[in-house]
Amino acid sequence: MLVSKDLDMFRYFVRRVLQGVLTFFGATFIVYALMFANQDDPLQALAGERPLPENVRQALTERYHLDDPFILQYGHYMRGLLTGDFGISLTNRPISEMMQQAWPVTIRLAVFAIIISALVAVTAGIVSGIRRGGIFDTTTLIITLVLLSLPIVVLAPLAQLLFGVQLHWFPATAGAEPGFYQLILPAVVLSCLVIATQIRVTRASVAENLRSDYVRTARAKGLANRRVIGVHVLRNSLIPVVTLIGVDLGNLMAGAIVTEGVFNIPGVGFNLFRGIRTEDGPLVVGFVSILVIVFLVVNLVVDLLYAVLDPRIRYE
Amino acid sequence: MSNVESVAQAEVPGAAGVPVSPDGGPEKPRSLTGDAWDDLRRNWIFWAAAVLVVLVVVMAAFPSLFTSADPDACALSRQHQGPSGSAIFGYNFQGCDVYARTIYGARNSVLIGLFATIIAGVIGLIVGMAAGYFGGWIDAVLARGIDIVLGIPTLLAAIVLARRLSADPQDTGFWAVVFTLGVLTWTTGARIMRSSVISAKNQDYVAAARMLGAGPGRLMFRHILPNAAAPFVVVLTILLGVNISTEATLTFLGVGLKGNAISWGIDISTAAPYVRETATPLVWPSIFLAMTVLAFIMLGDAIRDAFDPRLR
Secondary structure (H helix, E strand, O other): OHHHHHHHHHHHHHHHHHHHHHHHHHHHHHHHHHHHOOOOOHHHHHHOOOOOOHHHHHHHHHHOOOOOOHHHHHHHHHHHHHOOOOOEOOOOOEHHHHHHHHHHHHHHHHHHHHHHHHHHHHHHHHHHHHOOOOHHHHHHHHHHHHHHHOOHHHHHHHHHHHHHHHOOOOOOOOOOOOOHHHHHHHHHHHHHHHHHHHHHHHHHHHHHHHOOHHHHHHHHOOOOHHHHHHHHHHHHHHHHHHHHHHHHHHHHHHHHHHHHHHHOOOOHHHHHHHHHHOOOHHHHHHHHHHHHHHHHHHHHHHHHHHHHHOOOOOOO | OOOHHHHOOOOOOOOOOOOOOOOOOOOOOOOHHHHHHHHHHOOHHHHHHHHHHHHHHHHHHOHHHOOOOOOOOOOHHHOOOOOOOOOOOOEOOOOOEHHHHHHHHHHHHHHHHHHHHHHHHHHHHHHHHHHHHHOHHHHHHHHHHHHHHHOOOHHHHHHHHHHHHOOOOOOOOHHHHHHHHHHHOOHHHHHHHHHHHHHHHOOHHHHHHHHOOOOHHHHHHHHHHHHHHHHHHHHHHHHHHHHHHHHHHHHHHOOOOOOOOOOHHHHHHHHHHHOOOOOHHHHHHHHHHHHHHHHHHHHHHHHHHHHOHHHO
16 A cells, blocks of 8 residues: 555656656747747847847857757757856846846845745634634735735835835835845735735635544544644645745746835846846846746645645545 | 736636525525625625726726826926826826826726736637547647646746837837737636536536537537636636736836836836835826726626635
8 A cells, every 4th residue: 555655656756747847848948939939130129129239249149049940049048048057148247147146135035025924824814714704804805805916016116105215114225235124124015925825725724624524533532722723723724835835936036026126125036127127138038037947946846845745635 | 916826726616507406495496697696796895896897997998087187298397296186196207197197097907908818718718628628638738738838937928028029119019918918827717617618528418418419519619618607707807907917017117018108007117216206106006006906806706706605
């Protein structure tokens, strides 16, 4: 029995990894095709509305192998991605070097945001799930609806205006070396993007688990309510929340571009934001490619982790 | 940015609409739709959302009903003037009437959201239906295709695609944004449609219709589709709100609408650097944008709850 279960799990792992590889090639191919395929003048498109000097044009043609057939170009691009060569921005800085400086800032911001959202969401989700239909539950549901609908372009500038410019609770912009205090407001803004879904999923799974047989058994044998909820229900309710990390990451990335842009935090999103505004095509392409790869890898890891965490998962 | 996946996180009802019979009451058996409508009527969230949606649509169709000012009439001499009787939200950096621009901004948001959602709906309908109905290798290929598109973060791909489509500086970028959002956001609808069709096609009434000699086309559109439609429409309603939000984000970043276009995204992005001087040009477009997105998402949410009593 145990052996066949392990074998099932192994099969699931192999299939999920293969699927991940397929998605990886498909997604990078689409992104690459979107950028270069079927254009009259891809280089002019990279540079946007700016005129392109002839020497830059030649250098770019060589760099992107534009004289080769399309499929070979994609091959060169993939080789670059896999060997860590992400190209050079129009301002002539290697993109991998910009990445190295930007990642620590963004990771600090994202981890901060995830901690805030996890603390709030798990607490609110459990209370809502236990008292379904109560005042707290109804209020929470309405708040999550509002949070789900608030576009980040509304949230970030308004938070900056209210708490930074008018109330002076937090610095309005973070600056070159943002510390803990400077990151509080941006992190709260960012966490608003993922908190609503986390609350809803926690609430739904707590409510479902409360009705389950093992909770009735635990109650029947006389366990204290605190222990039933704090140990039995909580542990099983958090499993679905873990899978959200994958979806959340996409939201966090999108949110980070605007949030870091608005608050001047020199992270990955800020670089991308500036790259779009200054029409630095190679920079946008490089950064987007890396973010897509990170997104795919994290989603793969989360899926595999989920299988380990929840032994009840079916490996069909 | 919000995202359809997360909004539609809660399970969407299986479409196999078995009529719910009242327990022994004298009233006649009601259909699932009738039941859902009964629930909706008593839900204030639904009514609030519906009123907001109607308001925004009227604003988009007839902006001159709400303001007689010209949104394009700007004078630098009025730069950052505060609210007054003639311009209740004041003037922005370029001396344009903020109220007029905010009212006229509704049109682009609503139209882009609508067209993009229609494109996404059509692609999602075709892909989801083909995958669910035919099964086998068609399903395998299409499902992998859905996985791949779903594996790309929407905003990142949209940045690349919208940049690429609206290279012409004369263009307002309207159709570029519509197309970008349409081809990147159809996956949720396709997945819902696929699972609805799979559960509907094994129902007895479909087997009966097939035995009576109905062909695939008639089976799909006459028998399966009506019963798979409800969750699909819910997803599309939510998607409409999400698309409006994504459009504003793209425009804010500088790859969406541009040039002379009147749009909430443009107004927010041009007002943001001057918040220290005057706040109204930033605040009002933001509030209108947020309310519009909220209206569509609330509407979808309320309808979904009505169709899926399990969530209550």
